[in-house]
Amino acid sequence: MKIILSRHGNTFENGEKVVMAGLTNDLPLVKKGEEQARALGKKLKAEGITPEAFYCSELQRTRRYAELVIEELGIDATPITDSRLNEIDYGNWTGLSDDEIIAKFGADAMEAWQKYSQWPVASNGAWASTPEEKKQQVLSFAKDMADKYAGNKTIVAVSHGGLIRSFLNLFIPPMAESNCYEYASEHGEFPNWKVKTGNYCILEYALGRWNHEGWNLSTGEI
Numbered sequence: 001m002k003i004i005l006s007r008h009g010n011t012f013e014n015g016e017k018v019v020m021a022g023l024t025n026d027l028p029l030v031k032k033g034e035e036q037a038r039a040l041g042k043k044l045k046a047e048g049i050t051p052e053a054f055y056c057s058e059l060q061r062t063r064r065y066a067e068l069v070i071e072e073l074g075i076d077a078t079p080i081t082d083s084r085l086n087e088i089d090y091g092n093w094t095g096l097s098d099d100e101i102i103a104k105f106g107a108d109a110m111e112a113w114q115k116y117s118q119w120p121v122a123s124n125g126a127w128a129s130t131p132e133e134k135k136q137q138v139l140s141f142a143k144d145m146a147d148k149y150a151g152n153k154t155i156v157a158v159s160h161g162g163l164i165r166s167f168l169n170l171f172i173p174p175m176a177e178s179n180c181y182e183y184a185s186e187h188g189e190f191p192n193w194k195v196k197t198g199n200y201c202i203l204e205y206a207l208g209r210w211n212h213e214g215w216n217l218s219t220g221e222i
Contacts, residue, residue, distance in 0.1 A: 041072025
């Protein structure tokens with residue numbers, strides 16, 4: 001089975017101050033974000049993909065995104081809300097711009113997250129949840145999906161930029177957090193696992209293991 005794992009679309013207008021929006025920021029999609037959702041729907045339709053189900057987090061930006069994908073596909077479906085797809089609670093980073101985070105917690109803490117997916121330590125404004133908690137949520141969600149939609153089936157899951165990185169724990173070896181360093185030692189460079197707004201990943205479960213057929217893919221229409 002396959003999971004088309006999409007990050008929701010834009011929640012900030014051009015020129016608007018962009019801040020860390022986590023679990024406690026229930027922001028709506030802006031016009032560009034809605035266009036990104038429709039672009040994914042058009043791409044799936046063009047490729048003849050009709051998902052078995054659509055999942056989203058509890059936040060409105062993912063629910064609306066999924067609704068617009070469904071609308072563009074022209075099918076009768078309702079997004080299924082699953083808290084395991086919820087965004088990270090960024091704690092003291094919430095509501096701050098990148099520059100404000102750097103000024104308050106240091107450039108190293110920001111770089112560690114943006115480049116290497118490493119969560120901050122307490123002295124750098126530790127977040128409300130932990131990497132292990134998010135890892136277990138993702139593993140639980142993926143197992144349930146693999147069991148429920150076994151065979152040649154595809155689902156869409158709409159989540160968030162931070163949480164999507166936890167899906168790297170599905171792969172063998174896992175690519176999340178410190179494992180980026182293991183990857184770098186073998187490949188000579190650090191991978192950038194950040195998924196842009198409106199982009200998606202294709203995760204496939206076969207023969208008892210997960211692989212990705214593509215990461216941070218663009219619909220090519222925005």
